[in-house]
Amino acid sequence: MSGALSVDSRNQSMNKRYCLTLDLKDDPALIAEYRRYHQKIWPEITSSIKEAGILDMEIYLLGTRMFMIMEVDETFSFDAKAKVDRANPKVREWEELMWKFQRPLQQAKPGEKWLLMERIFKLESQA
Numbered sequence: 001m002s003g004a005l006s007v008d009s010r011n012q013s014m015n016k017r018y019c020l021t022l023d024l025k026d027d028p029a030l031i032a033e034y035r036r037y038h039q040k041i042w043p044e045i046t047s048s049i050k051e052a053g054i055l056d057m058e059i060y061l062l063g064t065r066m067f068m069i070m071e072v073d074e075t076f077s078f079d080a081k082a083k084v085d086r087a088n089p090k091v092r093e094w095e096e097l098m099w100k101f102q103r104p105l106q107q108a109k110p111g112e113k114w115l116l117m118e119r120i121f122k123l124e125s126q127a
Contacts (some may be wrong), residue, residue: 003057015055017078020068021115024061031064040067044090052081064103068114 024031038059049057053076060067085091095113105115 014074016072018070018072019117019119020070021117022066022068022104022114023105024064024066024101026064026101030101031061034098035061035097042094044088044091045094048085048088048091052067052076052084054081067117 024034051086053071053073056069056071058069060069084097099113102113104112110114
């Protein structure tokens with residue numbers, strides 16, 4: 001998977017930014033509950049995110065559509081993160097719980113959740 005490169009001005013290292021999307025079920029009560037879970041995610045989840053080389057993560061919501069931005073370092077790998085997550089009971093529990101609220105996109109293959117988005121414009125690259 002390719003990502004957009006960015007320079008971290010704090011230490012001049014090259015990081016990548018990934019943007020992903022996923023839908024929530026169209027149920028206001030479930031969406032409210034999902035928001036509550038994300039106001040204070042479990043510490044084990046925060047640790048697993050950081051240990052994977054994810055430097056920053058933001059999730060935005062409009063209606064039922066979510067948009068995630070991940071800033072990662074050079075050690076990050078989607079495959080490695082997935083392997084470690086499968087071996088972590090707390091992450092599996094969190095993912096199972098979150099699936100109560102989430103709905104796969106039409107383009108998703110069986111078992112896929114967050115889908116990587118393609119960047120189609122960047123101001124900086126315009127002449």
